[in-house]
Amino acid sequence: MKKIYLDNAATTPLRAEVIQSMLDVLENDFGNPSSTHSFGRTAKNKIETSRKTIAKYLKCSAQEIIFTSNATEATNWILNQLIEYKDVKRIITSKIEHHATLYTINHLLQQHNIEVVYLTILPNGAVDLDQLEKLLENTVKTVVSLMHVNNEIGTVLDLQRVSKLCLQNNCYFHCDTVQSIGKTLFDLNELTIDFLVASAHKFHGPKGVGFAYINKKNYLNPMLYGGEQEKGLRAGTEATHQIVGMAKAIEIANENIEKEQKYISELKDYCLTQLKLNFDMLIINGENTFYNIINVTLPFDESKTSMILFNLDIKGIAVSRGSACQSGSIKPSHVLAEILVKENLNKPSLRISFSHYNTKNEIDYLIDVLAQMIQ
Numbered sequence: 001m002k003k004i005y006l007d008n009a010a011t012t013p014l015r016a017e018v019i020q021s022m023l024d025v026l027e028n029d030f031g032n033p034s035s036t037h038s039f040g041r042t043a044k045n046k047i048e049t050s051r052k053t054i055a056k057y058l059k060c061s062a063q064e065i066i067f068t069s070n071a072t073e074a075t076n077w078i079l080n081q082l083i084e085y086k087d088v089k090r091i092i093t094s095k096i097e098h099h100a101t102l103y104t105i106n107h108l109l110q111q112h113n114i115e116v117v118y119l120t121i122l123p124n125g126a127v128d129l130d131q132l133e134k135l136l137e138n139t140v141k142t143v144v145s146l147m148h149v150n151n152e153i154g155t156v157l158d159l160q161r162v163s164k165l166c167l168q169n170n171c172y173f174h175c176d177t178v179q180s181i182g183k184t185l186f187d188l189n190e191l192t193i194d195f196l197v198a199s200a201h202k203f204h205g206p207k208g209v210g211f212a213y214i215n216k217k218n219y220l221n222p223m224l225y226g227g228e229q230e231k232g233l234r235a236g237t238e239a240t241h242q243i244v245g246m247a248k249a250i251e252i253a254n255e256n257i258e259k260e261q262k263y264i265s266e267l268k269d270y271c272l273t274q275l276k277l278n279f280d281m282l283i284i285n286g287e288n289t290f291y292n293i294i295n296v297t298l299p300f301d302e303s304k305t306s307m308i309l310f311n312l313d314i315k316g317i318a319v320s321r322g323s324a325c326q327s328g329s330i331k332p333s334h335v336l337a338e339i340l341v342k343e344n345l346n347k348p349s350l351r352i353s354f355s356h357y358n359t360k361n362e363i364d365y366l367i368d369v370l371a372q373m374i375q
């Protein structure tokens with residue numbers, strides 16, 4: 001049976017060059033980067049070169065990149081630090097953030113005397129930035145935590161506007177860029193953002209490695225104590241092969257960004273056209289969405305909701321559903337819950353997310369299988 005992977009917002013296959021770069025390190029550069037002999041120095045050199053590569057593509061300074069095990073770790077660290085040590089009293093966020101942000105904020109809310117404000121989500125899936133602007137007139141010390149590209153519906157935050165508002169109002173801006181780094185160009189010389197987070201496995205790199213960008217005007221305390229690694233901010237022997245793999249992945253992604261973006265955008269348009277042709281009453285969730293994500297509610301009976309992913313999986317197709325089945329009951333996606341009326345929320349929704357490895361033939365197969373299911 002052919003297998004089709006259309007779940008690239010969940011994770012991405014590694015590029016061959018990334019695997020090779022990691023294998024090279026595993027075979028040859030096993031030294032502890034903290035050792036002063038040549039084995040250690042070579043490994044350390046690889047890490048610092050990787051840091052420079054990432055900084056080059058984000059247009060920031062290498063010192064502003066701190067390696068972590070993933071974006072979740074980076075977000076936990078940053079938000080915890082701001083509340084515990086930077087006297088932040090208010091978090092402005094939205095209910096469509098990833099759980100890495102939402103659950104961290106819930107935890108902070110229980111532990112500290114802070115206020116959390118959730119911005120309104122407009123029917124098109126965008127965050128209400130006029131509301132943000134008004135809220136920022138209040139001078140309470142604030143962090144704005146908003147994601148760049150939503151991982152479920154693909155809506156895109158206006159980074160220019162939010163970063164400018166935060167700068168003007170002297171508040172911190174933490175941005176979850178997990179779905180956009182490696183897929184769009186960044187220029188951190190132009191954008192004033194305090195904190196960004198990323199995970200390599202979302203841009204064809206390895207799992208278990210990511211980074212935080214900490215704008216040099218900010219100082220954070222260590223997240224882990226025990227050594228001088230990562231400027232003493234995250235102690236523990238570095239995973240050289242993971243870091244090198246991540247840098248390779250960001251390098252190839254950025255060098256091919258225009259070509260791959262064009263290819264993937266065409267695939268997305270093709271898929272949307274086919275979906276609309278085949279399914280009347282299809283609902284497209286989110287407007288002006290990122291070029292690799294489609295989220296649709298299918299005009300199928302509610303009874304199909306619980307089985308749709310399973311049935312697609314049997315046919316070899318991997319996509320995500322906008323609803324998560326928990327303990328045998330269907331729990332609607334917290335993101336779709338913000339934009340869909342209840343009746344539609346119970347219908348099957350799919351998130352289809354592409355990479356440059358996908359083809360039109362795969363989309364035809366997906367449409368055929370879905371069309372059979374509706375009958």
Ligand code: PLP
Pocket residue numbers: 009010070071072073098100147149150151176178179199
């Ligand atoms: N933020 C977004 C938007 C995501 O899509 C994800 C992963 O799905 C995360 C954060 C968490 O990433 P990780 O599990 O790699 O830490």
